[in-house]
Amino acid sequence: MIKPISTCNDALVSSLRLCAIGVGKRSNWSFLKLEMSDGSVGWGELTLRSHEAVLSALLDTLEPALRGKPLDQLHPYRHAYPGLPSGRAGNAVLSAFDQCCCDLTGQYLNRPIHHLWGNGSSRRLKAYATVNRSVLQRTPKGFAESCSAAVRAGFGGIKIMPFDAVTPQSASTAEGAAELKEAVRRLQAVRDAIGPEVSLMADCHWRLDVPRAMDLIDALADINLHWLECPVPESNERCRSVKDLRRHANRRGMLLAGGENVFSRDGAWPYITQGLYDVIMPDIKYCGGYSEFSAIAELASRHAVRVSPHNPSGPIAHAHTVQICAALGLEEAVEQQFAESHLFGTAVTGTAPRFIDGHFTVPTEPGLGLALDETVSSKHPYSHIPLSINDPSFAGSTGE
16 A cells, blocks of 8 residues: 655645636636745645635645645645545545645655555556547537547547436436436447447446436447446445446446545445445545555455546646556556546646557656646636536435
């Protein structure tokens, strides 16, 4: 398991600052800048839609406890706390803080983050494209065209979000049935467009109830789906139902994936040890940073569960995701949001992971090797995105 490494550096924390930038009508990216007394800067990402003001307030609360201390004294702030009153937002802040500290540690030791641990590797990592925010025409043809563009760009795996309107509460209605049929049409159109050799995945964003999820698995049995992701809201009372969905999916030739919102190894424990998913998907932005991601991966390995990181947001999180996957020698493909914004490349300076022949390269510059270009980001202020309380990702405690 990855553990914080001593920097043997006397620099002290000077400031923590949130840098949020606008990416599109539905997207902002939020970054954390950790500046030290010697002028060194570490970067992390904590993108959490509609919560920029909350993240900023939490940083204001946390900063006094960190200011004036060296990195080697800040280990308690570098992992997740399942009982943290601020929940996922608070753990996003701590996750980003750990990312910053790992970046700085690598800079001080003149080594890339993935080389700070003995099994770090500079090998290339398999990649897949999430094709969602770039799909402007939400028709089967629109999805097929956007996914074909991702395949032409070199991606060997494609994931789409085939549902737009359905929720767990409406899944069993006539409207829900119509949405399910449209989702199947979208996935079939994508499979026809990309051919049989490209891996195809579907992320349901927790939008179904269990019966409709069973129906969807049956309807997709003939299109060679690699995995079905987050079909129903994740909660303790649904563990048995999700396990039943996994069995049914496996019988139909596909894997079941989920767990992108977990933070800490304790949060991942039921998903892994109870056999809910074939693939667990920790996110470096939320799970508690490098050490917690490592602990989740270690637990998954003991239970023969695959690890594929959730990674659909900005360039800083992407760079940290590549570093942690290289550090742990993970074999599953790494996600990237396809063609969301030109800012993915232009809003950063340094050496980003490159996409070559269906793989991501692992940079070897000290630390992360990447920083936010604040001159560019200042020209793209974030805009408030209204919070939808009907978002199925909040539906974990609702009835089926």
